[in-house]
Amino acid sequence: MLLSSRILICARKSMTILLMIALLLYMVGAFYSIIILATKSKHAGRGLIALVGAGFIAHTAAIGIDWSRLGHFPIVNPKEVSSFIAWAIVAYYLVMSLRYHVRALPTIILPLVFVFTLISLLLPDPAQSLPLMLEGAITANVVTQIIFPAHVTLVIFSYAAFIVTFVCGVMYLIQEHELKAKHFGAAFQRLPALNTCDEIGYRSLSIGFVLLTLGVVTGIVWNNQRDGRYWHNDPKEVMALVTWMIYLFIMHYRLTAGWRGRRVALLSIVGFVVVLLTWLGARALGGYHVFG
Amino acid sequence: MIADMSIVLVGVSHKTAAVEIRERLAFVETHIHDALHQLVDRELISEGLIVSTCNRVEVIVATPKQNEAEAAISQVYDFLHRYHSCDSHLLRKHCYHHSDSSAIKHVFRVTSSLDSMVVGEPQITGQVKEAFQRAQEADSVGHSLTRLMNRAFVVAKRVRNETGIGSSAVSISFVAVELAKKVFETLKGTTVMLIGAGEMAELAARHLLNYGASRILIVNRTYENAKHLADEMKGEPVHFEEFEKRMPEAEIVICSTGAPHYLVNHDQVRGALDTRRNRPMMFIDISVPRNIDPAISNLDNAFVFDVDDLESIAEANRSEREREALRAEAIIETEVEHFTAALAEGDLNAVIGAFRREVSSMTFAELDRSRKRLGSLSEDQEEALRVMLNAIVNKFTQPVIKQLRESDDGHSPYLEAWREMYHHKDKE
Structure with missing residues (x-):
């Protein structure tokens, strides 16, 4: 007993250290990407990708250790969710950077990643590793063991994709304003082309939409597994449905009426505001879906 | 200070001479091999390279003797004088010359496009590369100039990558390309529609094609003119009556006609965008009065x-470029310093190496001479002798090497003496 508790403390410590390493690397990466953008240096972001990649590995290890230490998938409280969303954004960014090289993107995204990781480090450990209402629910049977992590992972990855869509939407609007107002300042030179903002934004939106759809479906299945009810009319469930419908709306008009550019950028921003409300606001409204 | 050789440069550029002079000094590409051979056949000139463009002529040579830079410069002037049958006073009046670190700096600046008429224009680096290739083919460059030029290309790349010197367009037609890239990201696959035949519009269209636009539609009130220009630019002529119908095909519409009213109006473009399912369009109006409705x-x-x-x-880009040029100059300064230091360092190491080898071979030669009297030695004894002799060599050479390194300011007569004694000997 003594030995195993010692191992647990040790694991807890190494997890914190790994997360701190990741935080440090993300911070250096964020500064580096700002410098790249500010000096208009043409140095490709290979160094940046290496930095962030190293941070990602440390971060992955931290999450892995947490998982085995706690014995359940570690995204059940705000501390863990903050860390996981940062991790998901980095994962998404790294995959995306295989195809797109947009300098402005890491400059906006990495500080965000840094903040999420920092929040996770600063938040105190919850008294219980598993919230009361999840007690037993996750480990009840094989289906719930799989379906709960799947639900949360899918939803959080869809949020990561929507963050990118949101950032692209904002970049689009700023760049469009520069072009229309004929104000060719710092933003004009540093932000990507309109078509690039539109393309990355829309791709991310499609990916996010698919992930969110699967996330909602797994959520419903899990609900049913737990208490036999598919839907609780919980604020978070309702908001998630609204989010889903907004993105469905954008996709629909993109495909049928060729909506793009400014209109899609604006709608993406609206969609993301609702995502934030779903994620953070539903907590304030209470309801049963409060964890995370 | 460069070891056994000096680098010397004589040149003329748009800054020092009008085109009438420059064209007289230009080298014809087909005769460049011949010119290079004549150059390196001269006394004091062991390697040579000639860069000849419409804005400049640079003759870069390496001379194998030290402290002969002045004489080498005269040789180059004489070469230019004879080759071009050009008055030598005129040459001295319009040309500039540099030697050693100042020559290195000039080469770096020219290659990095800091000495260009339009600072930062990218062509010059390529032209210098080509000139270097010609010289390699003619076998007129050796170790020294190869080392110099390779460094110059690295420096040019650094300047390009680390400063914004070449990143912004400074002429109207390039600005059009830059703007198009901010809308479409890449010009690949785009179609350009050129309405009218203004010179500036045509130039902009050509630039767009050079930067990847894949198709051009040419509209003119006189179909014959459109056809003529289309033949020349490998485009497609379009009847004036049809331009509205064809407009949805184009991503970029450039207009430059003498018409006193708007040719492209709001409703036409709305229709075109509908047909294009809102894929963006860019309009460039180079006509005065304007032909494209700003609404x-x-x-x-x-x-x-x-x-x-x-x-x-x-x-705005022009003044931006001037600021970036200052940063580029700083890069060049440090690079020149490093390069000269590396050259001197290489030289010092060569002298030290030669000195050590010399002393060591003398010592072991003595051992061989004494072998008979020593009789047969066991392996251990042999090893002990070697260790001892090596220790003596080290003990003897170390203070000298230390002294050499400390006194290495490039001009030390002390170093000169050692170089005379050992470096040359080593080469023989």
Whole structure:
């Protein structure tokens, strides 16, 4: 007993250290990407990708250790969710950077990643590793063991994709304003082309939409597994449905009426505001879906 | 200070001479091998390289003797004088010359496009590379110039990558390309529609094609003119009556006609955007009075720029470039320092190496001579002797090497003496 508790403390410590390493690397990466953008240096972001990649590995290890230490998938409280969303954004960014090289993107995204990781480090450990209402629910049977992590992972990855869509939407609007107002300042030179903002934004939106759809479906299945009810009319469930419908709306008009550019950028921003409300606001409204 | 050789440069550029002089000194590409051979056949000149463009002629040579830079410069002047049958007073009046670190700096600056008429224009680096290739083919460059030029290309790349010197367009037609890239990201696959035949519009269209636009539609009131220009630019002529119908095919519409009213109006573009399912369109109006209704700008996904917009960007970019040029100069300064230091360092190491080898071979030669009297030695004894002799060599050479390194300011007579004694000997 003594030995195993010692191992647990040790694991807890190494997890914190790994997360701190990741935080440090993300911070250096964020500064580096700002410098790249500010000096208009043409140095490709290979160094940046290496930095962030190293941070990602440390971060992955931290999450892995947490998982085995706690014995359940570690995204059940705000501390863990903050860390996981940062991790998901980095994962998404790294995959995306295989195809797109947009300098402005890491400059906006990495500080965000840094903040999420920092929040996770600063938040105190919850008294219980598993919230009361999840007690037993996750480990009840094989289906719930799989379906709960799947639900949360899918939803959080869809949020990561929507963050990118949101950032692209904002970049689009700023760049469009520069072009229309004929104000060719710092933003004009540093932000990507309109078509690039539109393309990355829309791709991310499609990916996010698919992930969110699967996330909602797994959520419903899990609900049913737990208490036999598919839907609780919980604020978070309702908001998630609204989010889903907004993105469905954008996709629909993109495909049928060729909506793009400014209109899609604006709608993406609206969609993301609702995502934030779903994620953070539903907590304030209470309801049963409060964890995370 | 460069070891056994000096680098010397004589040149003429747009800064020192008018085109009448420059064209007289230019080298014809087909005769460049011949010229290079004549150059390196001269006394004091062991390696040579000639860069000849419409804005400059640079003759870069390496001379194998030290402290002969002045004489080598005279040789180059004489070469130019004879080769071009050009008055030598005139040459001295319009040409500049540099030697050693100042020559290295000039080569770095020229290659990095800091000495260009349009600072930062990218062609010059390629032209210098080509000149270097010609010289390699003619076998007129050796170790020294190869080392210099390779460094110059690295420096040029650094300047390009680390400063914004070449990143902004400074002429109207390039600004059009830059703007198009901010809308479409890449010009690949785009179609350009050129309405009218203004010179500036035509130039802009050509630039767009050079930067990847894949198709050009040419509209003119006189179909014959359109056809003529289309033949020349490998484009497609379009009847004036049809331009509205064809407009949805184009991503970029450039207009430059003498018409006193708008040719492209709001409704036409709205229709075109509908047909294009809102894929963006860009309009460049180079005509005065304007031919494209500026109100088109109010439509989503349509972007209109007139000649004043383009000119204001070009102007802003020009001053930006001047600021970046200062940063580039700083890079060049440090690179010149490093390069000269590396050359001197290489030289010092060669002298030290030669000195050590010399002393060591003397010592072991003595051992061989004494072998008979020593009789047969066991392996251990042999090893002990070797260790001892090596220790003596080290003990003897170390203070000298230390002294050499400390006194290495490049001009030390002490170093000169050692070089005379050992470095040359080593080569023989």
